[in-house]
Amino acid sequence: xxxxxxxxxxxxxxxxxxxxxxxxxxxxxxxxxxxxxxxxxxxxxxxxxxxxxxxxxxxxxxxxxxxxxxxxxxxxxxxxxxxxxxxxxxxxxxxxxxxxxxxxxxxxxxxxxxxxxxxxxxxxxxxxxxxxxxxxxxxxxxxxxxxxxxxxxxxxxxxxxxxxxxxxxxxxxxxxxxxxxxxxxxxxxxxxxxxxxxxxxxxxxxxxxxxxxxxxxxxxxxxxxxxxxxxxxxxxxxxxxxxxxxxxxxxxxxxxxxxxxxxxxxxxxxxxxxxxxxxxxxxxxxxxxxxxxxxxxxxxxxxxxxxxxxxxxxxxxxxxxxxxxxxxxxxxxxxxxxxxxxxxxxxxxxxxxxxxxxxxxxxxxxxxxxxxxxxxxxxxxxxxxxxxxxxxxxxxxxxxxxxxxxxxxxxxxxxxxxxxxxxxxxxxxxxxxxxxxxxxxxxxxxxxxxxxxxxxxxxxxxxxxxxxxxxxxxxxxxxxxxxxxxxxxxxxxxxxxxxxxxxxxxxxxxxxxxxxxxxxxxxxxxxxxxxxxxxxxxxxxxxxxxxxxxxxxxxxxxxxxxxxxxxxxxxxxxxxxxxxxxxxxxxxxxxxxxxxxxxxxxxxxxxxxxxxxxxxxxxxxxxxxxxxxxxxxxxxxxxxxxxxx
DNA sequence: GGGAGAGACGTTTTT
DNA sequence: CGTCTCTCCC
Numbered sequence: 001x002x003x004x005x006x007x008x009x010x011x012x013x014x015x016x017x018x019x020x021x022x023x024x025x026x027x028x029x030x031x032x033x034x035x036x037x038x039x040x041x042x043x044x045x046x047x048x049x050x051x052x053x054x055x056x057x058x059x060x061x062x063x064x065x066x067x068x069x070x071x072x073x074x075x076x077x078x079x080x081x082x083x084x085x086x087x088x089x090x091x092x093x094x095x096x097x098x099x100x101x102x103x104x105x106x107x108x109x110x111x112x113x114x115x116x117x118x119x120x121x122x123x124x125x126x127x128x129x130x131x132x133x134x135x136x137x138x139x140x141x142x143x144x145x146x147x148x149x150x151x152x153x154x155x156x157x158x159x160x161x162x163x164x165x166x167x168x169x170x171x172x173x174x175x176x177x178x179x180x181x182x183x184x185x186x187x188x189x190x191x192x193x194x195x196x197x198x199x200x201x202x203x204x205x206x207x208x209x210x211x212x213x214x215x216x217x218x219x220x221x222x223x224x225x226x227x228x229x230x231x232x233x234x235x236x237x238x239x240x241x242x243x244x245x246x247x248x249x250x251x252x253x254x255x256x257x258x259x260x261x262x263x264x265x266x267x268x269x270x271x272x273x274x275x276x277x278x279x280x281x282x283x284x285x286x287x288x289x290x291x292x293x294x295x296x297x298x299x300x301x302x303x304x305x306x307x308x309x310x311x312x313x314x315x316x317x318x319x320x321x322x323x324x325x326x327x328x329x330x331x332x333x334x335x336x337x338x339x340x341x342x343x344x345x346x347x348x349x350x351x352x353x354x355x356x357x358x359x360x361x362x363x364x365x366x367x368x369x370x371x372x373x374x375x376x377x378x379x380x381x382x383x384x385x386x387x388x389x390x391x392x393x394x395x396x397x398x399x400x401x402x403x404x405x406x407x408x409x410x411x412x413x414x415x416x417x418x419x420x421x422x423x424x425x426x427x428x429x430x431x432x433x434x435x436x437x438x439x440x441x442x443x444x445x446x447x448x449x450x451x452x453x454x455x456x457x458x459x460x461x462x463x464x465x466x467x468x469x470x471x472x473x474x475x476x477x478x479x480x481x482x483x484x485x486x487x488x489x490x491x492x493x494x495x496x497x498x499x500x501x502x503x504x505x506x507x508x509x510x511x512x513x514x515x516x517x518x519x520x521x522x523x524x525x526x527x528x529x530x531x532x533x534x535x536x537x538x539x540x541x542x543x544x545x546x547x548x549x550x551x552x553x554x555x556x557x558x559x560x561x562x563x564x565x566x567x568x569x570x571x572x573x574x575x576x577x578x579x580x581x582x583x584x585x586x587x588x589x590x591x592x593x594x595x596x597x598x599x600x601x602x603x604x605x606x607x608x609x610x611x612x613x614x615x616x617x618x619x620x621x622x623x624x625x626x627x628x629x630x631x632x633x634x635x636x637x638x639x640x641x642x643x644x645x
Numbered sequence: 646g647g648g649a650g651a652g653a654c655g656t657t658t659t660t
Numbered sequence: 661c662g663t664c665t666c667t668c669c670c
Contacts, residue, residue: 060659089659111660131665132653142659180659213658244657345656406665411646443646517660533657555656576657607661613655622661 003043003077012267013037016232017044023262024232025255029297030281030582031272031539034234035071038207041232043077045205052082054204056225060213060242062087064537066520068209088218092183095199101190108176112395113516115379119398120171122408128164137164139245142181144188146216149250153217154189174417175394181245184217191224201228210537211235211255215246219255231259238285238295241533241576243568249575253292268298272539274306274586274594275299279638285578287634288571303586306594310548310632311645316349316604322645323546323599324356327527330542337363338524339592341540343532343580345555348612349547350529357527367530372491372515375484381477382488387454388461388473389505391428398427401450412447431455470507471500491515532580539585541592545577548600549626551614553577577631599645600628 007014013033016026017040028034038057045055057072059065069085086094093109096102102109112120125131144153145161156162172178191197206226208214212235214222222231237249256262270278278299286294313319323342331337344350347368357364373379380403386396402408419441420430431451433439465473474496478489488511495510496502502510528540532553547553554573557566586594602625609616609624616624632639 062659087659093660109660125665178660183660242658245659347656405647407647409646446646513660531657605661610661611655611663 003040003047007040012265013040015265017041019263019265021261021263022230023259024265025252025262026232026234026265026267027236027252027295028234028267029236029270029295030239030579031270031585032267032297033271034209034267035068037267038209038234039071039075042072042083042207043075046077046079050204052079054202055083055207056203056205057083057085057207057209058088058091058222059085059209060088061210061537062517063520063534064210067537070522088214088221089180089183092187092221096183096186096190099190099197101186106173107178110177110395111180112177113373115373116395116399119402119408122402122410123171123413124167126410127167128160137161138168138179141165141168142179142184143215143246144185144217144220147246149216149248149254151216153220154185154192174421175398177395184221188217188221188224191221200224203229205229206231208233209235212237212240212249212252213242213247214251216251219251238575239536239579241536241572241579243572266295268295269300270297271300272585273582274303274308274584275301276305276308276638277581277584277594277596280308280635281578281582283636283638284574284581284631284634288574290568290571302588304588304593306584306586306596308596308640309598310640310642311597311599312628312642313599313601313645314603316601316608319546319599319601319645320349320352320356323353323544324360326544326597327357328360328362331362335542337527339541340527340544341535341538341542341583342527342529342544342546343535343583344529344546345532345552346547346612348608353546354529363526365526365528367528367534372487377482377484378488381485384457384461385477385508387458388465389508391458392426394427400454401447403450405446409447409450412444415441416444416447465504469500470502470504471496473504532576535583536579539583541585541587542595543581543584544597544599545580546599548598548629548632549614550617550629551626552612553629553631556613556615574631598632600626602626
């Protein structure tokens with residue numbers, strides 16, 4: 001295939017593929033064929049003899065990276081199989097490892113699981129304004145302290161932030177661990193400090209997908225990698241939904257100002273969605289006031305109007321049953337389960353739908369994160385497994401000695417850490433010394449008592465392993481019938497199925513990977529249930545968004561915000577809904593009109609509402625009364641009238 | 646250091 | 661409504 005095959009030279013896609021400008025920005029609305037245009041651009045580069053290794057295609061999420069990689073490799077152009085599609089985090093880690101940046105500063109790339117953040121938070125909270133403030137600080141640190149688009153990354157602005165960074169590094173170095181997110185500030189400062197670093201001129205062509213998802217630090221990393229590269233960024237400020245990690249729509253908007261002379265191209269023809277959905281999406285997003293470049297998607301008549309329904313149920317239970325019935329009916333009618341995408345912003349809505357479909361033997365998969373480690377006993381057994389493999393896993397030990405204490409025994413642990421540091425020994429060695437009476441450290445009684453239990457349990461597991469191997473240990477740690485570890489058991493057994501004699505450390509590595517980096521299947525065979533965030537970049541012939549109520553979509557803005565900040569939160573929620581409805585794909589030729597179903601319910605138990613952080617409009621004897629999302633109204637006359645479900 | 650009781654909050658993502 | 665977090669007190 002030649003890169004320009006069947007491409008109209010007047011089309012924007014041609015322009016994107018052909019532009020020889022060293023800086024190109026593409027604003028591409030949902031479903032406008034940006035992957036297609038990027039692919040053609042890469043094909044052109046390869047045909048012109050550009051080294052595949054000098055082309056960098058980078059995105060923010062693994063789903064998008066693997067998608068891009070698959071598309072690029074599938075082009076059939078010579079050299080395409082050598083192309084890389086990477087997440088910015090994996091790229092960062094690779095560059096840091098290659099340059100021994102981490103080793104030189106005493107760092108070990110042992111990532112923390114989500115649940116392992118608890119003791120870190122407890123250990124640092126006192127000195128840094130409490131756990132809540134601390135979490136915000138971690139987010140800002142991961143953005144290299146550039147909380148706003150106009151902030152310069154890498155420069156700590158407040159003395160508090162500086163003290164926090166010092167303590168955080170201290171904790172991570174002592175515990176021989178890393179935050180996933182810290183690779184970004186690390187890489188930024190490495191590249192910034194080393195203008196002669198090979199990586200700054202390694203790439204000739206950089207393509208960035210979903211650019212609006214990058215925060216200022218991540219944008220800075222891209223800029224520092226671009227010394228010798230042509231850069232093409234693709235994204236959509238209307239799909240910017242990651243303000244919680246300090247990515248703002250201004251990022252892609254202001255890129256032209258900092259890249260003078262850049263080409264500015266736009267993709268507006270919505271090739272994916274039915275025309276009615278395009279009209280609804282346009283009406284919806286027009287309600288965003290803070291939108292300097294008002295644009296609209298152009299519908300494609302050939303896509304047909306689609307099948308759009310807005311359904312209301314009396315109660316949340318009815319909604320769950322209703323959605324389940326709809327899906328069963330579709331599957332019974334011959335629609336492949338993999339064509340169906342269910343979006344629910346909270347587990348309380350998504351999980352019951354998942355369970356109900358599961359009970360009806362409909363293939364279904366839930367994409368809510370790290371679900372295997374939700375239960376505390378799952379976390380505990382997993383920590384034991386880590387310690388069994390490596391007694392010097394300081395994070396796992398820290399977690400276990402703090403377990404079942406509200407403050408994770410942070411005061412005793414502080415003394416222990418001081419002692420271990422002073423003696424230049426590890427916490428494990430220090431605890432052994434104290435437990436065996438060879439050393440005394442005041443106020444560590446509770447800690448050492450816990451340690452004795454942990455050590456005995458590890459001895460037991462060690463013996464068990466010697467007797468019955470990894471499989472026996474798995475059976476002991478994740479026993480059948482224990483709901484909390486059900487998923488861990490299933491996952492472990494599937495890993496050991498063909499290789500029961502695996503070394504424990506290999507088993508642990510594979511188990512960790514399976515939990516934190518689940519495989520993204522290329523053939524979708526299940527009904528998919530996920531958050532709206534996760535759905536970015538995906539499309540499906542049938543898209544169902546459940547829970548379209550005020551307080552959830554949009555979520556209740558946080559308290560204490562200024563009017564402008566509140567507006568910004570609502571506008572981001574509107575963009576989130578815009579992303580959601582534009583997932584639906586029509587293929588009239590294949591008999592798939594493109595089905596979009598939006599559901600809500602008028603009432604749910606108060607406990608459910610409060611449990612999910614949904615502010616009810618009114619409460620009556622334990623029933624929370626909900627009202628329909630404003631977004632339904634904002635889609636205007638383009639949307640069908642809501643009907644009972 | 647740790648327990649009791651009052652008060653806040655609940656999501657989304659990255660190897 | 662639960663769970664987590666914070667403060668106060670022993």
